[in-house]
Amino acid sequence: MTPTRGRNEPSTMLAVVAERPxxxxxxxxxxxxxxxxxxxxxxxxxxxLAAAVNPSDAVTVSGAYASRTSFPFVPxxxxxxxxxxxxxxxxxxxxxxxxxxxxxxxxxxxxxRAELSWCVPVPEDVPDEAACxxxxxxxTAWLMVERFCSGGVRGVAITAATSTIAGHLAEVxxxxxxxxxxxxxxxxxxxxxxxxxxxAVIDTSDPAWPELLRRASGGRLDVVLDCVGGPQGVPLxxxxxxxxxxxxYGLLSGEPLxxxxxxxxxxxxxxxxxxxxxxxxxxxxxLPALFRPVFERMRSGRLLTRPARRVPLSSxxxxxRDSGCPSGKVLVECER
Numbered sequence: 001m002t003p004t005r006g007r008n009e010p011s012t013m014l015a016v017v018a019e020r021p022x023x024x025x026x027x028x029x030x031x032x033x034x035x036x037x038x039x040x041x042x043x044x045x046x047x048x049l050a051a052a053v054n055p056s057d058a059v060t061v062s063g064a065y066a067s068r069t070s071f072p073f074v075p076x077x078x079x080x081x082x083x084x085x086x087x088x089x090x091x092x093x094x095x096x097x098x099x100x101x102x103x104x105x106x107x108x109x110x111x112x113r114a115e116l117s118w119c120v121p122v123p124e125d126v127p128d129e130a131a132c133x134x135x136x137x138x139x140t141a142w143l144m145v146e147r148f149c150s151g152g153v154r155g156v157a158i159t160a161a162t163s164t165i166a167g168h169l170a171e172v173x174x175x176x177x178x179x180x181x182x183x184x185x186x187x188x189x190x191x192x193x194x195x196x197x198x199x200a201v202i203d204t205s206d207p208a209w210p211e212l213l214r215r216a217s218g219g220r221l222d223v224v225l226d227c228v229g230g231p232q233g234v235p236l237x238x239x240x241x242x243x244x245x246x247x248x249y250g251l252l253s254g255e256p257l258x259x260x261x262x263x264x265x266x267x268x269x270x271x272x273x274x275x276x277x278x279x280x281x282x283x284x285x286x287l288p289a290l291f292r293p294v295f296e297r298m299r300s301g302r303l304l305t306r307p308a309r310r311v312p313l314s315s316x317x318x319x320x321r322d323s324g325c326p327s328g329k330v331l332v333e334c335e336r
Contacts, residue, residue: 009035009084009085010035011034011035012032012033012034012035013032013033013034013035013109013110013111014030014031014032014033014109014110014313014314015030015031015032015033015074015108015109015110015313016028016029016030016031016074016075016076016108016109016313016316016317017029017030017031017033017072017073017074018061018071018072018073018074018075019071019072020071020072021061021062021063021066021071022061022062022063023058023061023062024053024057024058024061024320025320025321025322026321027061028061028075028316028317028320028321029317030313030314030316030317033109035110035111036111036113039085039086039087039113040087041087041088041089042087042088042089042090042115042116042117043086043087043090043113043114043115043116044083044084044085044086044087044090044094044113044114044115044116044119045083045084045085045086045111045112045113046081046082046083046084046099046101046111046112046113046114046119047081047082047083047084047110047111047335048079048080048081048107048109048110048111048112048334048335049079049080049081049082049098049128049132049334049335050079050080050128050129050132050331050332050333050334051076051078051079051080051107051108051132051313051331051332051334052076052078052079052107052132052133052136052329052330052331052332053076053316053320053329053330053332054077054078054136054137055250055252056077056136056275057075057076057077057105059251060075060077060105061075073105073106074105074106074107074108074109074112075105075106075107075108076105076106076107076108076109076332077102077104077105077107077135077136078100078102078107078132078133078134078135078136079100079101079107079108079112079132079332079334080098080099080100080122080128080131080132080134081098081099081101081107081112081334082096082097082098082099083095083096083097083099083119084111086116089116090116094116094119097121097122098121098122098124098128098131099119099120099121099122100119100120100122100131100134100135100291101114101118101119102118102119102120102135102279102287103115103118103279103280104118107332107334108313108316108332108334109313109334110313110334110335117284117285117287118284118287120287120288120291121288122134122295123295123299125299126295126298126299129307129331130298130304130305131298132331133304133305133307133329133331134291134294134295134298134303135291136275137164137165137168137303137305138168138294138297138298138303138305139275139279139290139291139294140165140249140273140275141165141168141169141171141172141303142168142172142293142294142297142303143273143275143278144169144225144247144249144273145169145172145173145176147273148223148225148245148247148271148273149173149176149178149222149223150176152222153176153178153222153223154178154220154222155181155217155218155220155221155222155223155241156173156178156180156181156221156222156223156224156225157180157181157182157183157213157217157221157223157224157225157236157239158170158180158181158182158183158224158225159183159224159225159226159227159228159232159236160183160184160185160227160228160250160252161180161182161183161184161192161198161201162182162184162191162192162193163227164305164329165227166182166192166193167192167193167194168303169225170182170192170193170194170197170198171194171197171297171302171303172297172302172303173197174197179197179198179199180197180198180199180225181198181199181200181201181202181213181216181217181221182198182200182201182202183201183202183204183209183213184201184202184203184204185203185204185205186203186204186205199216200212200216202216204232209235210235210238210239213235213239214239217239219241220241221239221240221241221244222240222241222244222245223240223244223245223246223247224236224237224239224240224244224245224246224247225247225249226246226247226248226249226250227248227249227250227251227252228250228251228252228253229248229250229251229252229253229254229255229256229257230251230253230254230255230256230257231255231258232253233246233248233257233258233261233270234258234260234261237260237261237268237270238268240268242266242267242268243266243267243268244267244268244269245268245269245270245271246261246268246269246270246271247270247271247272247273248270248271248272248273249272249273249274249275257270305329306329307328307329307330307331308328308329308330309328309329309330309331310330310331310333311330311331311332311333312332312333313332313333313334316330316332
């Protein structure tokens with residue numbers, strides 16, 4: 001056990017730093033920072049192998065969560081790495097284990113310091129490229145379907161249906177025998193993944209889309225899974241079957257749901273699902289079990305993410321300067 005830096009361990013590390021609040025493309029810089037040295041009891045040093053870029057990173061860097069974000073900081077909520085060193089109280093066998101260091105940002109760096117209890121072991125048969133994307137989208141999709149789409153639910157609609165997480169939702173719903181209705185904004189060149197998993201796909205740029213949704217659902221819409229927000233939420237809530245629920249888990253429109261969505265008419269309601277709240281409310285010793293269904297599906301070829309781009313850590317600020325928060329998933333290669 002080596003709680004202080006080993007002889008061959010570098011004294012500095014490359015890290016991408018958000019220097020101030022703002023858009024991803026304008027406030028990131030590559031820095032050579034001191035590598036973590038002394039580790040507290042039950043802390044580990046994770047050598048990052050790969051990380052991901054998510055809309056949640058862009059939201060945090062924008063300054064939206066000012067009460068819990070201090071600048072400058074290293075972004076990156078999702079990634080996979082290897083435990084390189086450990087403080088006292090960490091079992092010897094954890095050295096060399098691949099883990100997902102969740103619970104806080106910091107993955108856009110060569111090393112991340114974390115409490116062992118926040119490190120989820122990665123099964124040996126799940127490759128780095130899959131494990132890198134195992135947290136934000138797959139776990140959110142799994143939790144939403146399990147919490148809101150079980151029992152007698154049959155009619156489900158999903159907004160932003162061309163997104164990665166929408167594809168994951170369709171995969172998990174398929175296990176329940178549910179083919180969802182996808183709502184898209186008609187972006188040229190983009191379509192839903194695995195069209196066979198969808199009952200219908202509706203373009204919301206068509207003024208008649210609420211009626212098209214009613215027809216496609218056969219008048220029964222139990223659940224809407226929404227990551228868009230904004231005025232579109234009103235016809236979505238109104239289109240629900242009495243007692244139905246709109247599950248709100250994102251804000252791609254940049255606009256909140258109107259107050260009219262929350263009036264509770266005919267028992268229709270809005271529920272929020274925030275991955276951070278779900279993970280932070282889970283007892284730490286139960287985190288591996290929380291991720292187990294995700295890893296099981298990855299082994300069978302589901303809940304996998306194919307990165308649109310691979311970017312070395314050293315090139316990430318430049319890459320995001322060119323594209324902001326990209327539409328396709330970016331895999332950040334963290335090793336030197």
